[in-house]
Amino acid sequence: MATSISATGFQGGFCASSHGSWKSSMAGEDYTMLAKSVPTRVRVGRPVRSVPMMKNVNEGKGLFAPAVVVTRQIIGKKTFNQLRGKAIALHSQVITEFCKSIGADPKQRQGLIRLAKKNGERLGFLA
Template sequence: MAASACATGLRGSLVSSFHGTWGTSMMGEDYPALIQSVPRYVRVGPPVRSPPCMKNVNEGKGIFAPAVVVTRNIIGKKRFNQLRGKAIALHSQVITEFCKAIGADGKQRQGLIRLAKKNGERLGFLA
């Protein structure tokens, strides 16, 4: 008898104030007010990304920039980029051979290649 009284008392204290169904609690009277309180500028979906900008910050600067721009205009952008790619590849090979000759490791070689790129930008070769 005492066990049933405890169970009944316990059950009585666990009664919630929830009256209704899940539908009325989720879509009840406050739902329209909640929807109107959300700002309209919130975008739902994946963020919009702008395309990456691959422009050279030193464009038009450097002692060789005018010659590079004139050459690009004369032979065309496509052909110019092909020649530039070949020149960069040859220069990287020269740096690699130099590193082999002096016994420099790959990390030092990469550092020299980065330095060559920075110098090329400053001088206007990458205009």
């Protein structure tokens, strides 16, 4: 049995010989055409970054969402956001005072504030 070194550098029996071997009989000309069609260098460009959308995901969801959207359109976005910020700060103060009165630790207070935010989203206050 004749052995030769193939393009991969493998030296051995049936796989290494390119004359009359299984590789050439199975692939034939298709293999050479495929090898020629594969590009030798692949150019990779910069990854495309998607532009972040600043749209509220809670838009139109919740019981109070329509009222929130109409109010924002009437008084303007800037004034509305200022008013919303004051309301959220006041609500957080109420939660903090409640936690002090019952003796809750800071972790429980933070959990209650997160729960209030989640409920506000669900009801549509953050639309």
